[in-house]
Amino acid sequence: MKLVVVSAGLSAPSSTRLLGDRLATAVDRHTPVDTQVIELRDLAVEIAHNFTNGFAGKNLAAAQEAVAGADGLIVVTPVFSASYSGLFKSFFDVLDKDALAGKPVLIAATGGTARHSLVLEHALRPLFAYLRAVVVPTAVYAASEDWGAAGLPERVERAAGELASLMPSATRSAGPVAPVEPVEPEELVVVPFAERLAALSAG
Numbered sequence: 001m002k003l004v005v006v007s008a009g010l011s012a013p014s015s016t017r018l019l020g021d022r023l024a025t026a027v028d029r030h031t032p033v034d035t036q037v038i039e040l041r042d043l044a045v046e047i048a049h050n051f052t053n054g055f056a057g058k059n060l061a062a063a064q065e066a067v068a069g070a071d072g073l074i075v076v077t078p079v080f081s082a083s084y085s086g087l088f089k090s091f092f093d094v095l096d097k098d099a100l101a102g103k104p105v106l107i108a109a110t111g112g113t114a115r116h117s118l119v120l121e122h123a124l125r126p127l128f129a130y131l132r133a134v135v136v137p138t139a140v141y142a143a144s145e146d147w148g149a150a151g152l153p154e155r156v157e158r159a160a161g162e163l164a165s166l167m168p169s170a171t172r173s174a175g176p177v178a179p180v181e182p183v184e185p186e187e188l189v190v191v192p193f194a195e196r197l198a199a200l201s202a203g
Helices: 016-031 040-053 058-069 086-093 119-130 152-166 168-173 192-203
Strands: 002-007 034-039 072-080 104-113 141-144
Touching: 002 016, 002 058, 016 034, 016 104, 016 141, 016 152, 034 040, 034 058, 040 058, 072 119, 072 152, 086 168, 104 119, 104 152, 119 141, 119 152, 119 192, 141 152
Parallel strands: 002 034, 002 072, 072 104, 104 141
Antiparallel strands: none
8 A cells, every 4th residue: 555645844854744754654553554755845846837837847747646646645734824835735736636536635734833733624624625535534733842742642643543544455454345134124004194083082
């Protein structure tokens, strides 16, 4: 199975990439995956050119193909101006409109303060719902103070387990669904309404 991590971190190393790596490692603990990481900062120029000339460069085209062919996706963005970064949004703008349809996606973000955690619900979740992805219930936000603190590892594990359960191997391992035996309906006894009224009147 193929897991793709899309990281929009701008520095090297970045907390955004670190969170993506932790999530991918956790998914692999639940179900074996072949992980590929896409660093969007390396594709920034090709993404801009794609907007202006309509053609994807070699590296961008390979990233688009990897995302479209993934069995599951982890997307991580830093928070800029209380939303996802422009680079993050631009990458998904140049994907084929059907690339994420039905694909399991785990959304995550990093920021300097916990006050921006709602970006997951008011920005990322609507974006991927619009792209017709299947977004896992648990989203993961990591503020600066979360690293090394209680709570983050548990959220990472829970979200990773949800993504793993939605990936194709989890469905296949469950085996075929047993056919449901038809149930014969019980014979209904119809009591005429007038007869019921007469019984009530007699009482």
